[in-house]
Amino acid sequence: MPTLETRKRDKHFGQWFRQILIGAEILDYRYPIKGSGVWLPYGHKIRRHVIQLLRDLHDTTGHYEVQFPIMVTETNLRKEATHVKDFENEVFWITHGGLKPLKIKYALRPTSETAIYPMLKLWIRSHADLPKKLYQIGSVFRCETKTTRPIIRVREVTTFKEAHTSHATLHETEGQIQEAIQIYRNFFDSCSLPYLISRRPNWDKFPGALYSISFDVIMPDGRTLQIGTIHNLGQNFSKAFDIQYETLKGSHEYIWQTCYGISERGIGALLSIHGDDNGIVLVPSLAPIQIVVIPILHKEDQSQIIEESDRVAEKLVNSGFRVEIDKREDLTPGAKFFYWDLRGVPIRLEIGPKDLQKDQVIIVRRDTLKKEACKTKTLSSQLSKKLEQITIELREKAWKWMKSKIYRVNSLEEASKLMKKRAGVIELIWCGSDKCGHELEMRINASLLGIPADIKEMVKGKCIICNRKAAKIVRMAIAY
Amino acid sequence: MPTLETRKRDKHFGQWFRQILIGAEILDYRYPIKGSGVWLPYGHKIRRHVIQLLRDLHDTTGHYEVQFPIMVTETNLRKEATHVKDFENEVFWITHGGLKPLKIKYALRPTSETAIYPMLKLWIRSHADLPKKLYQIGSVFRCETKTTRPIIRVREVTTFKEAHTSHATLHETEGQIQEAIQIYRNFFDSCSLPYLISRRPNWDKFPGALYSISFDVIMPDGRTLQIGTIHNLGQNFSKAFDIQYETLKGSHEYIWQTCYGISERGIGALLSIHGDDNGIVLVPSLAPIQIVVIPILHKEDQSQIIEESDRVAEKLVNSGFRVEIDKREDLTPGAKFFYWDLRGVPIRLEIGPKDLQKDQVIIVRRDTLKKEACKTKTLSSQLSKKLEQITIELREKAWKWMKSKIYRVNSLEEASKLMKKRAGVIELIWCGSDKCGHELEMRINASLLGIPADIKEMVKGKCIICNRKAAKIVRMAIAY
Structure with a gap:
């Protein structure tokens, strides 16, 4: 049994996290490939409960589980221009089968749009095939160039739940986005986790999406962790992959799409946020042993x-x-x-x-x-x-703590100061322009999480950068 | 809904199989990478039940589920010489991360010994850590050069259950092999599937194993399909990966290992064997809808x-x-x-x-x-x-049919004739020498499945090749 002398969660969060992963037999990250870990028996049981919860939430809302291959052809990966641009620098490429070079390179899927959408083209013919709501749970791969961290920033995301939905109209996708938000709320509520829901700025949306909505949580070290994302893809991918359906009137139109994902980062968050200096604290419904x-x-x-x-x-x-x-x-x-x-x-x-x-x-x-x-x-x-009480009180405690880490600020100085000491999330007034947004990020040295999608608050004031009248709150943080 | 005109299972088995896969919404193999398919919602539900059955059988016999990365370093893949020799011609190699070449190539695991055993070296210190029985369920990859067939011969095996056990003595591994055989019997019994258990000849054992035991089933077209394998690895891998434990007396010894696997071929077998001209017939316990x-x-x-x-x-x-x-x-x-x-x-x-x-x-x-x-x-x-009756009768029917396809033969002529018309499995007397075994395979134009491990029968006769006195029955068939 390891003695964990430096095991102070709030003082040395990074060390604490690594120690509990091995100490509590969750995950062993000493695997010989950077950013890859092994789920240990106890951690795997937590993972099973989390996967079961995700399945229940998707099965009961008309989503069907499928399983796609892990390899994607280069041709398909390159079909949506914005998408590949963002991913090609971190895709693992398979170039050889045995000793021979492959005629077409294969990519390990960094996410599965380019694996799934060529098949949707075969499956969707008419309005009667819509809506179609699919999901899968499996591995995706990113050759991360930043510092990897077990569970939080990895090269093989082993537990990626991604849903992909197809619809007849833009309006329907908006309804689907709302359903996805509700499913994710239910999921994190069941994990007793708090969250902030924000609409990401344009420059940080999913490559190929109209817009992206993210769930973030504040970690014990004051940095935020993105634990869920929801994207309205519009017709960008359906045009790239030529996925059309026949309408009631007999014309042909491109389908409208959404996709949304949750990974093992959710497990990372629940271990970190409920944990203390003695180790992890599990929500009863997800605990292998209650x-x-x-x-x-x-x-x-x-x-x-x-x-x-x-x-x-x-x-x-x-x-x-x-x-x-x-x-x-x-x-x-x-x-x-x-x-x-x-x-x-x-x-x-x-x-x-x-x-x-x-x-x-x-x-x-x-x-x-x-x-x-x-x-x-x-x-x-x-x-x-x-057990019921524990679930509720863990949730209340976590929410209370997170809220105490959100600061409404009025000056760049105050903002910088809070971000320098990683105090949590700051909210300030912003005009909404990309220019001011980029300047904000640069001057405060933090990331713009986006505009709140979980609170509807009327604010009046002036953009902290350009001083023009503004009515938008924006959230910023040091993000993982 | 497709009209399935050629849907005669026994006459056109290959076509029938492909048609029911898409027709019954099991798997769509039109994915743009050869030998890769997509599990469709209905098929995925069958897969879930099969996975649950495998988990139950392993969890209740002291096996712990883990999850290892899909990538293996070239260095580790090459550690066991026989092993890599057999696999290197069909391994997919990852050579680039983003636009840059990787310093060390990664292989997509063709099976997970070389992923798991470097970690066993970290986990096993003393006799108190033994036995250690782990398993995982996930994808393995082979760049098949033979004709691929959906589920039966694929490039991504999506549902590979592999167990890996570590022991203090050779004797213990023999007990483990018996336990594995029993688990696999229970599994196939629950699928109402019949099976032949054979000890593979030396030249067809798992690369790196002392010996291999296989479960084969006769498919409707008379060919056999290997649906489960069990290997005694001895100390071959523990020596290659330097996995030692401290004995009670304080000395250090290499561990003894076994491994055993079952893949989605089991699903392929149950769809094929219970099916008829109207489609598939599901065992009630595995049916998404009963x-x-x-x-x-x-x-x-x-x-x-x-x-x-x-x-x-x-x-x-x-x-x-x-x-x-x-x-x-x-x-x-x-x-x-x-x-x-x-x-x-x-x-x-x-x-x-x-x-x-x-x-x-x-x-x-x-x-x-x-x-x-x-x-x-x-x-x-x-x-x-x-439902209980259906389960039992499906099993009885399948066993009866399979037994009717097993022929005891006394001459090469008879053997060749049966194999030419793909009649099923032939059993004949063999002296046990590699030389006669190879000659048998060549002259009968069939594969040697091995020596029965499921029947103990005293036979006396002469080797069909060398005419020496022999006491071994051997099974041969046209194998998938």
């Missing part, structure tokens, strides 16, 4: 306590909880607490000789570390309530 | 019949069946029967005016196409029984 039972053994009564612990654990399993009982004999109770706290198990039950006498169990919440006795009889229902 | 309810509408009583159909469907959903109700108004009942038969839904329920009067439902089994009336009251329990 309750760990620890028999507190003294010299006497050992067999009785173990029997009672087994009884309790079995009862909880039968009630539908995910339960583990830790009977290891070579570890002290304290070492076991450390072990399970690091792994973020939401609830620990301690059963000792006194508890046996009193017909009770000690419940310890991982998020608050608070202890409480509970009569064995009412344990099941008490635990259901506690 | 029961389809079809209201038989006449001019009168329409609303009553639809109401009753809804009631029946709802009741069945509540009983835990996966149910669909087909109320499409633009299709005749006959067209609906065709549609759902093609997709292999195990049971069809028809509800017409007469049934309404008699308080009954007509049950039609997809596998036998037999009809039967059933009182609405007892429907749920009747359907449970029927």
Whole structure:
């Protein structure tokens, strides 16, 4: 078991994050290819729950899961001009099959528009085929030239959920964008994660999109992490890939498209934001183990306590909880607490000789570390309530913390100062012009996240750069 | 909906297979890269059930799921000499990241030994870390030079389950091989698939293995398909990757390893073997839809019949069946029967005016196409029984058919004749020498599948080639 001396989440976030990844057996990033990691058994179970949640949210809203190949031909990758321009510098190219050069190079998909859309051309014939809402979960690849960070900036994104929808009208895509926003809200709510929804500035939208909407979260070090993106593609790709449908009247029109994605960055965010100096703290619905039972053994009564612990654990399993009982004999109770706290198990039950006498169990919440006795009889229902409470309180705490990191500022000086110390997100008034936007980024030395899409607030004031009358709030931050 | 004129499974198996893949919306292989296909929504749901079954079988036998990167460095791919020799002619090579050449080439993993074993070296220190049983499910890649066939011979195997186990002794690996055989038996039994288990000859074992055991099935065209492989790797890889553990006595020894894999070929086999001229026939546990309810509408009583159909469907959903109700108004009942038969839904329920009067439902089994009336009251329990029956009878039928395709032969002439007409599998007596084995393959123009590992039979006779006394049965076939 590693000793984690520097394990102070807020002081050394980067180190803390790397340590909990290996310490809590989430992901081992010592794989010999830069920016690539191995999902370890415990982390993989969290990943399974996250994937299941994504599937449920998409399946129940009329999305159908498909699976496309990982390789894309160079010809298709190059079809949408803006798109390839942005990606070609970070695409991995397959040039050889065995010892022979390939006639056409293949790219490892950096995202799957260029894999999926040639097939949509075969599948979509008439208005009756629309809308068509597909999604897939798999790997995408970027040859990142920036510093890679496990889960956060990687060369193989192993858990990319991307949805691609096709529609008859622009109006319908706008409705779809709203549905996507709602699905993503539900997803992050289920992860107890807070988020800011912003419409990205023109120069930072998805290559080939009309506009992009992003979900960002503030990480413990004050930088923002983009954890979800939603794009209205208009007809840019349908024109590039010649995807037309026959209308009710018999004419042919290009389809309208949206796409939206969420990756394992969501897992990175939930580990980081709910975590503390003792390790990670898991939301009960995503926890591989929701309750760990620890028999507190003294010299006497050992067999009785173990029997009672087994009884309790079995009862909880039968009630539908995910339960583990830790009977290891070579570890002290304290070492076991450390072990399970690091792994973020939401609830620990301690059963000792006194508890046996009193017909009770000690419940310890991982998020608050608070202890409480509970009569064995009412344990099941008490635990259901506690797990629900943990979910809600984690969410409330995370939202409260994030909101405390958002600053409304009126001067460039104040803005720069806050960004210099990575205070979180700043909101200021901007005229909306690209010119002022670029100057803002340069002078404050931060990224423009975009215009809020989650709050509707009437503001009046002047652009902090050009001093013209302006009515737009804009968010800025040091972004990952 | 495609009209499938050539849809005779046994006469034109290749065509039939391609037609049902698109017709039943399993997989679209028109993707612009040779040997690559797209899992369509219905096929993807079958795939989900198959993956869940594999997970259950591995999770409950002490295997832990992990996920490794898809790229492997050239250095690691080359570490085990025999291994790379067999694979290097069909590995896809990544040579460029963006516009720049990579310093070290990356291979798309053709199988994951060379990805996983460098990490085992980090994870395994002492006997306490053993045994370690890991598995993962994902894509592997082969630049096939032979004719590709959807699902059966592809360049991206999208659904490769591979398990990798590490042990302290050779003896333990032998036990693990037995466990793996049992897991694979359970898997194929759940798919109602028959199989032959054979120990591959030396020249056809997995590159780097001590020996390989394979599961083969006879396809409708008489060729065999390898649907599962199990390998004892001995210490070949642990020596190449320097994976040692500290024994109880404090010395250091190389670990002993096994690996075993199953791919989407299993899905290809179950579609082919249970299918018929009307389409596929799904095993109930793997069917996305187990029961389809079809209201038989006449001019009168329409609303009553639809109401009753809804009631029946709802009741069945509540009983835990996966149910669909087909109320499409633009299709005749006959067209609906065709549609759902093609997709292999195990049971069809028809509800017409007469049934309404008699308080009954007509049950039609997809596998036998037999009809039967059933009182609405007892429907749920009747359907449970029927689904169970279908599973068992599909299995029995498939085993019976396969056994009828196995011939014990005594002469080369007879053997050649059977192989020429692709009659199935032949069994004959062989001395076991590589020399006679190669000559057998050449003279009969078929592949040596290996020595039976599923039957223990004492035979006495003479090698069909060298005429020496021999006690080994060997299986041969035209293999995919």
